[in-house]
Amino acid sequence: KQEVTQIPAALSVPEGENLVLNCSFTDSAIYNLQWFRQDPGKGLTSLLLIQSSQREQTSGRLNASLDKSSGRSTLYIAASQPGDSATYLCAVVNTDKLIFGTGTRLQVFP
Amino acid sequence: DAGVIQSPRHEVTEMGQEVTLRCKPISGHNSLFWYRQTMMRGLELLIYFNNNVPIDDSGMPEDRFSAKMPNASFSTLKIQPSEPRDSAVYFCASNPTSSGEQFFGPGTRLTVL
Numbered sequence: 001k002q003e004v005t006q007i008p009a010a011l012s013v014p015e016g017e018n019l020v021l022n023c024s025f026t027d028s029a030i031y032n033l034q035w036f037r038q039d040p041g042k043g044l045t046s047l048l049l050i051q052s053s054q055r056e057q058t059s060g061r062l063n064a065s066l067d068k069s070s071g072r073s074t075l076y077i078a079a080s081q082p083g084d085s086a087t088y089l090c091a092v093v094n095t096d097k098l099i100f101g102t103g104t105r106l107q108v109f110p
Numbered sequence: 111d112a113g114v115i116q117s118p119r120h121e122v123t124e125m126g127q128e129v130t131l132r133c134k135p136i137s138g139h140n141s142l143f144w145y146r147q148t149m150m151r152g153l154e155l156l157i158y159f160n161n162n163v164p165i166d167d168s169g170m171p172e173d174r175f176s177a178k179m180p181n182a183s184f185s186t187l188k189i190q191p192s193e194p195r196d197s198a199v200y201f202c203a204s205n206p207t208s209s210g211e212q213f214f215g216p217g218t219r220l221t222v223l
Contacts, residue, residue, distance in 0.1 A: 032210075032211075034211060034212065036214075041219075042216065042217075043201060043214045043215055043216040043217050044201070044203075044214040045214075046211055046212065046213060046214075049210075049211040089153070091153075096141070096158065096160070096165065096166070097143075097155055097158065097166065098143070098155065098203075098212060099155075100152060100153040102152055103152070
């Protein structure tokens, strides 16, 4: 059974820092991995999708990497801003289903 | 595109009542997913459809839960009878292919008193 874990569970940093959020999964037979952002009381916004054949994806200040063999993905946020404060979720696709991690709650203070 | 549309956004009901949640996926998307999010259990997949056909309903907690997708542009999740432990945020998501990027609706916050 696929299990997805995110570390750390919570993170509080000053504005301007570069951040790394970690995601690990137990079954490397995945189709893709998706990173989401969730603001309090809101839905999920897709940030990046990495196909199983890819090593990384970039969007603006965000860079996500994937190492299937070790069962890990990282989300790198450059030059963090208070507007980045949210919960970040990673999810892997096994067959057709998304299996979500527990999330990292990020707070960026001015 | 309007994105995935869910209604209602908030629902407050009393125990024992029937609750119906609605979802309109993004036009052209072939797969539709229903999720439930709680503090205790995080995000859980309840059921998903591919081309309007239910593929996996193993996440549906009990027979009190049922879901339908009568056509490509509409799905319902029904709880009958509702119980306080059903209180959660229910999300609908769709994607163009079953293993592609999923797009989520804003969710329905359900409170069962």
